[in-house]
Amino acid sequence: MKTEQPQTAFTGYQKFVIFILALTQFTVILDFMVMSPLGDMLMKSLSLKPQAFGFAVSAYAFSAGISGLLTAGFADKFDRKKLLLFFYCGFIIGTIFCGLAQSYAVLLAARIITGLFGGVIGSISMAIITDIFSLQQRGRVMGFIQMGFGASQVLGIPVALYLADHLRWEAPFWMVAAIGVAALIAIAIYLKPITAHLAIQKDKSALLHLWHTAAKPDYQVGFVATALLSIGGFMMMPFGTAFAVNNLKIPNADLFKLFMVSGLSTLVIMPLIGKLSDRIDKFKIFMAASIWTMIMCVVYTNLGPTPLWLVMILNVMMMMGVMSRMVPSSALTSAIPDMADRGAFMSINSSLQQIAGGVAAVAAGAIVTKKTDYSPLEHYDIVGYVIVVISVLSILGMLRVDKLTKKKMESKKVVIPEQEAVLSEGF
Known part of the structure; x- marks a missing residue:
């Protein structure tokens, strides 16, 4: 197997950046994912059909996508810390409105507002990661950042389900908002300004910068690969809980066990995959994980009434494939844009x-x-x-991304992380 550059240790400040970005990811992911475990409760209490619930889930995604496109032109015009603070504050406000919602129409509006702000946070975080960490570190970084997904299942969703069962379905949103406020304070106090990209801006117009970024053929390859990966990754999610309750016959009271076990497995898998991604070929890991995911998705979606222990095992096996695709694909895609375009690229990519x-x-x-x-x-x-x-199709798309990344690595001189954010246009 092909090896990459020797791994570089993280500094104390880099460890803080990883932690705080992982915490923001935890809240954003939990806010989005909590709709799925609440799905069966919402559909029954509000008498919603699957199509209506699917629209409620997608409302957040569509508003987040539109927001990312609208802000992409401005993403490289400001200090990334200030952008993160602004959009994270809006996300928290939107989440609070979700907790105040008393009808489907109001909830839908609140989800749209939350998406408008929350959908940009991931792209800002990716730009920060690309500015601060070298490509040889990003596999490990993404492994830790993506642990927010596992933590949301181990800690967030079980607690959210408990609160929803014992209080009301709005309670999980209040929990997310409370954690978000704590993270917002830490970002404001400890995160340093990130402004190196401002010195190399060429486009004066935000609209022109957006157009130049979106029009680059190499960037378009990354956009298409990300979109394909996202479609495949999101299709099962909205109805996962309803399928478990109504088809697999898992009692509502046992759902938290299912989420906790799969989440714990993710906490183990993500750092491991991150380290492997920095040691061996990222695309090979992505392709193997994708093939495994295809097999497990077909097996899982054809299940009938199944014992809880077997559902747990199969769910963990499926999550191994799904999550193992995210780390190498994110690391590869992050290498495509130049420093001057990173904010816009990440915003467009996140939007798609x-x-x-x-x-x-x-x-x-x-x-x-x-x-x-x-x-x-x-x-x-x-x-x-x-x-x-x-x-x-996503494997074919990521293959092209891999080729572009390796070509770029060969044409640029590798520098240490502290130099990369200031001296180079990055990987």
Whole structure:
């Protein structure tokens, strides 16, 4: 197997950056993902059909995608710390409004507001990571950042379900807002300004900068690969809990166990995959994980009533594939843009990711049907087959990204992380 450059140790400040960005990711991911475990409760309490619930999930994704496109031209015009503070503050306010919602229409509006701000946070974080960490460190960094996904399942979702069961379904949003306020204070006090990119800006117009970024052929390859990956990754998510309750016959009281076990496995898998991504070829890891994901998606979506222990095992095996694709793909994609374009590139890329997720939720809602509130979901297996087709296309897309990344590495001199943010246009 092909090895990459020797690994470089993290400084104390870099460790803080990893922690605080992981915490913001935890809140943003939990805010988005909590809709899935609340899905069965919401559909029954509000008498929603799968298609209506799919639209409720996609409303956040579409608004996040639109927000990313609108802000992409400005993403490289400001200190990245100030951008993170502004959008994270808006995200917290939107989440508070979700907790105040008393009807489906108000909840839908609140989800749109939350998406407008929350959808940009991931792209700002990626730009910060690319500015501060070298490519040889980014696999490990992404492994830790993506632990926010696992932590949301181990800590966030079980607690959210407990609060929803014992209080109201709005309670999880209040929990996310409280954690977000603590993270916001830490960012304001300890995160240093990130402004090196401001010295090398060429486009005076934000719209012109957006156009120049979106028009570059190499960047377009990354955009397409990300969109394909997101469609395949989001299709099963909106109806995962409803499928577990109504088809696999898992009691609502045991759902937290399912999420906790899969989340714990993610906390172990993500750092391991991050280290492997920095040691061996990132694309090979991505391709192997994608093939494994295709197999497990087909198996899982064709299940009938199944014992909880077996569902846990299969869910962990499926999550191994899904999450193991995220780390190497994120690291590879981060190497495409030059420093001057990173904010805009990450914003556009994040927007397409969110929009693709919204399309996936709407598509899954159109495929899946349900006769009554308590009857099994139908045609969920078709969702699994669609994921297989899209995963094959995502492998081909990421192969092109890998070739561009290696070509860029060969043409640029590798510098240490502290130099990269100031001296080079980056990887």
